[in-house]
Amino acid sequence: MKVIVADSINQKGIDNLKEVAEVVVDTDITPEELLSTISEYEAIIVRSRTKVTREVIEKADKLKIIARAGVGVDNVDIEAATEKGIMVVNAPESTSITVAEHTMGMMLTAARKIAIADKSVKEDKWEKSRFMGVELRNKTLGVVGMGRIGSQVVNRCKAFEMDVIVYDPYLPKEVAKQMGIDLADLETVLKVSDFITIHVPLTPETKHLISKKELEIMKDDAFVVNCARGGIIDEDALYDALSNDKIGGAALDVYEEEPPKGSKLLSLDNLVATPHIAASTKEAQRDAAIIVANEVIEVLKGGTPKNVLNMPVVDSKTYEEIKPYVNLCKKLGSFASQSINGQIKEIEVVYCGELSETPHQDILTRTVLQGVLNHVLIDPVNMINAPTIAQERGISITEGKTCDSKGYDSSVRVKAITDDDEFSVEGTDLYDPAIIKINDYWVDVKPEGHMFISKYNDIPGAIGTIGTKLGERNINIGTMQVGRDIAGGNAIMILTVDQKIPDDVMEEVRNLENVFDAVGLEL
Known part of the structure; x- marks a missing residue:
């Protein structure tokens, strides 16, 4: 087994690796040299200098793991690694x-x-x-x-x-x-x-x-x-x-x-x-090297590392089958988390249609939790640690399945529950992720960018009042979807807007007559 250390890390990490593998330390390796030699290695360790691009990953026929001796992984193409079944790990606790x-x-x-x-x-x-x-x-x-x-x-x-x-x-x-x-x-x-x-x-x-x-x-x-x-x-x-x-x-x-x-x-x-040095100590660099070295050793021995940033390894055919729903599930989790009032106590995930038969629901549920947790925590949440973090936060997770997907091949419904509120969102993949139902309202929404949801009484002029208020504050509306239970009953409005809506504007909308609630989302 062969490992390349492409950036400078603490010697202790290198020494640990040498006990189980042949280690090549080349901290001056160029992108061209990496591209021509990456096929020789089962593992690569980097910091921030070396870029592990899609092109490099496509040449990495033996590679099992990419390890970043630090926290950020902007220099690693995680999607390309996932597609090829290569794990990406970092050292957040260091x-x-x-x-x-x-x-x-x-x-x-x-x-x-x-x-x-x-x-x-x-x-x-x-x-x-x-x-x-x-x-x-x-x-x-x-x-x-x-x-x-x-x-x-x-x-x-x-x-x-x-x-x-x-x-x-x-x-x-x-x-x-x-x-x-x-x-x-x-x-x-x-x-x-x-x-x-x-x-x-x-x-x-x-x-x-x-x-x-x-x-x-x-x-x-x-x-x-x-x-x-x-x-x-x-x-x-x-x-x-x-x-x-x-x-x-x-x-x-x-x-x-x-x-x-x-x-x-x-x-x-x-x-x-101070110049952004809170994480810069010799001990932190040492610990990062030891942590990622141990992660690499675990993988080379056939085990599972704990700081995996992408999905558990699946074969390429399976990945292609579930890939659209991985993205959808992350967005549904984030959508539900940002839309609900109060502290989430429970997450329900229901798989409908063909997805109810997939053996990989665990991966998708983990992705839902990743979406729920990632926008509220500074510590990275990934598919591996999401269930543990949810448990630590007192969030219970339940899964269900049904053959009824309402005319779609497959759909996923995510329901978030707090002591004071419940919120459900359902989506499917129609070439791109699409939200098809929010609570009991049928909609057709593309979950991306700056979004706005408002609940209000379905009376004449209510939609115009909300739109006027946003217009007064120079908030431009891109798209609009509305849904209602019965004429004159409760209704919901979902907008995409050109910029984040400031908190004071959101408060003004909530204070409008006949408006129950309003929330801004970022997806």
Whole structure:
């Protein structure tokens, strides 16, 4: 067995590989050289330099696994790998401790004014009174997003004798209780916290999650730390809050534009700034190398790795048969997750028509869960870990099948259930994914881009009122679908629009007479 290490990784990972395989380390390999030699290898390990393109994968006749020694896999064509039955893995857990520790460093640096004090001393100044700080002890930590990294930050802050309050609308109360933390809504967390740390993914839902309104809620001496993703904090609003001493300080490792050249934030003494290095430690690089080496070893021994980013290996014929429904199921899961109110407790997946007979429903159900979870969690969710993560979040999964596919060859129905709401969406593949039913309403919707759903009373002028409100705010409508149970009863409207609808516009629509609810989606 032969493995190529195409980018620099820690030697410990290479040593582990050498115990089971012939290892070729060529960290200067060119794209042309990789293309001409990839057919020799059962496994390849890369970081970010080497591009594992479709062209490379098509030449990789022996390749079983592509391993990325890190988190991001933008340099790997996952779809091409899946089509050829090649597993793609990464090392998401390698950076959890590293990012958590950097978060603590940023918190302490902001609280004790370490960065500007260091600069002052190096300028031959001695300004002790200028750098009066605050302790972490007995302060309240507000955590926005309680995933792997958020949990590690909480563990460390408890050692500093801090109280902890968490905003995570997808974390069940039972799980939070087991973790010994208190859950609250975002407004409460912002209002009572002395330090706020952010650990959520950047999605349409979390874009500018912390903006002017949220900063005004915070205490005047509060600190906010973001080592997650740029764009979650509105930097213009943050500049105004910091420059006017509306909050005590901020610490950023990530930015809306990277590098943040020319950002007015960088002129402020109450901002701590680092260049997106929260995951950059020797230990993290070592752990990433060890993790992916162990994943490769597992595959070469005939086992199944745990950090697989694409589907479990199936033969090419089977993949071609289910490929259209893999994409559909992911979109249905995401659609249901974004449309329902409250914390999801249960997901039901029903396969109709020919799909009710496929032996690969497990793969499709995993893909539904991937769609449900991926837009709300910063940690990557894939087909392998989706059921486990769903279980950890207190989400139960049930599967069903029926021969009745309402005139379609096959369809899939996904139903999400919370304590307060139920939402179902059904789809099929008509050359492209199509949604054919939402709750009890028949529709014909292409699930992609910026979307809008509204529930309203079916009375004359209701549709026009909603459209007018969007038009007043320069929201252009691309397509429209409406459905109703009976004339004059309840109805639903589904729109595609040219841009994301701002939260304040959504609120205005919800406040319209005869409108029950309105939600924006990104697919």
